[in-house]
Amino acid sequence: MGRGFKQILQESPLYFHLGLKFTGYKLFNKRSPFYGSADIINVCNLHCEHCYWWLNRKEEKDLTLQQWKNIIDEKFKKNHVFMVTLVGGEPLMRKDVIEMFVKEFPKRACVVTNGIYPIPYLKDIYFYWISIDGDKKTHNQIRGDNAWESTRKNVINYVKSNGKNAWKDIWITMTINSKNYKTIETVIDDWKDYSNKIGFQFHTPFMKNDPLWMPFGKERDKVVDRLLELKSNDYKDYIVNPKHQLEIMKRSWGGKGTTPIDCPTWAILSVDHKGREKLPCCIGSAEKDSMKPICEQCGLGCYSVLMGYGIKQ
Ligand SMILES: C[S@@+](CC[C@H](N)C(=O)[O-])C[C@H]1O[C@@H](n2cnc3c(N)ncnc32)[C@H](O)[C@@H]1O
Ligand code: SF4
Numbered sequence: 001m002g003r004g005f006k007q008i009l010q011e012s013p014l015y016f017h018l019g020l021k022f023t024g025y026k027l028f029n030k031r032s033p034f035y036g037s038a039d040i041i042n043v044c045n046l047h048c049e050h051c052y053w054w055l056n057r058k059e060e061k062d063l064t065l066q067q068w069k070n071i072i073d074e075k076f077k078k079n080h081v082f083m084v085t086l087v088g089g090e091p092l093m094r095k096d097v098i099e100m101f102v103k104e105f106p107k108r109a110c111v112v113t114n115g116i117y118p119i120p121y122l123k124d125i126y127f128y129w130i131s132i133d134g135d136k137k138t139h140n141q142i143r144g145d146n147a148w149e150s151t152r153k154n155v156i157n158y159v160k161s162n163g164k165n166a167w168k169d170i171w172i173t174m175t176i177n178s179k180n181y182k183t184i185e186t187v188i189d190d191w192k193d194y195s196n197k198i199g200f201q202f203h204t205p206f207m208k209n210d211p212l213w214m215p216f217g218k219e220r221d222k223v224v225d226r227l228l229e230l231k232s233n234d235y236k237d238y239i240v241n242p243k244h245q246l247e248i249m250k251r252s253w254g255g256k257g258t259t260p261i262d263c264p265t266w267a268i269l270s271v272d273h274k275g276r277e278k279l280p281c282c283i284g285s286a287e288k289d290s291m292k293p294i295c296e297q298c299g300l301g302c303y304s305v306l307m308g309y310g311i312k313q
């Protein structure tokens with residue numbers, strides 16, 4: 001994982017652009033995306049209970065490798081984005097596209113996956129986010145029978161077959177909801193020996209009264225306070241969320257109704273499976289008549305972390 005001196009030298013123009021972007025924003029309120037996100041595939045092998053992606057999914061063909069190369073050049077490289085996250089659908093079903101992104105963004109492309117398929121070793125990948133939604137029982141209730149067991153097997157195989165540092169490539173992501181919030185510590189216990197970091201975010205609803213959403217208030221505060229406590233003690237380096245971000249996730253922070261107000265949506269350039277820009281953010285859609293996330297109940301990690309650093313709309 002880490003960045004060697006040679007790589008830092010090679011990347012220095014990028015650090016320069018990142019610095020310029022940050023300074024441009026802070027001094028002149030100039031907005032240019034820091035990060036990119038791409039739904040590289042319009043297919044998924046699961047149908048998880050909590051998933052936003054299925055809500056707006058239409059039966060459409062995926063892009064070719066050459067079309068993705070054009071998106072890389074015309075959108076992500078042209079805008080000097082520093083890092084790209086590959087999602088879907090299930091990105092491990094498009095290994096060809098993953099390999100190309102990793103080649104074009106060495107150590108700067110990460111992949112979010114359900115880990116149901118074997119996880120390929122790619123020397124220059126930044127890391128894999130492996131989605132885990134609770135202890136074995138809860139994860140399988142949300143993701144389907146035996147999902148936990150398959151992901152477990154593939155993560156352990158990856159870590160055991162790819163050298164002594166392979167565990168560093170595995171980061172766990174847990175989306176906390178009303179079903180799984182009591183299993184957070186089991187998730188940490190289950191995965192800490194096979195992973196480098198864990199990141200937490202909260203379920204973001206698209207409908208009022210979504211039973212998976214954890215309402216603001218005592219119970220949610222307790223979850224966040226426990227995460228803060230774990231981070232302050234045994235898991236300082238393992239839990240990746242900064243403390244101020246966790247505090248933000250206790251309350252409504254992003255917008256009103258379905259409209260982002262404070263949320264820095266501009267900071268992440270998100271494209272769908274056709275390379276079209278998604279609005280209002282990476283869980284939205286390029287289509288006007290699509291279902292929209294409820295910003296005032298948002299729990300997404302990638303935007304709230306930026307808010308925590310003082311980056312806003
Ligand atoms: C849509 S999935 C795509 C990548 C891959 N299929 C996976 O499951 O990791 C990306 C991430 O979004 C999370 N996610 C899905 N629905 C969500 C929602 N309504 N709110 C917040 N996160 C959600 C998933 O748990 C997963 O970690
Ligand atoms: S595996 Fe990922 S994309 Fe597929 S349904 Fe589950 S959360 Fe959604």
Ligand code: SF4
Nearest residue numbers: 254263281293295298
């Ligand atoms: S990240 Fe959250 S607050 Fe921001 S636009 Fe998306 S749903 Fe709204």
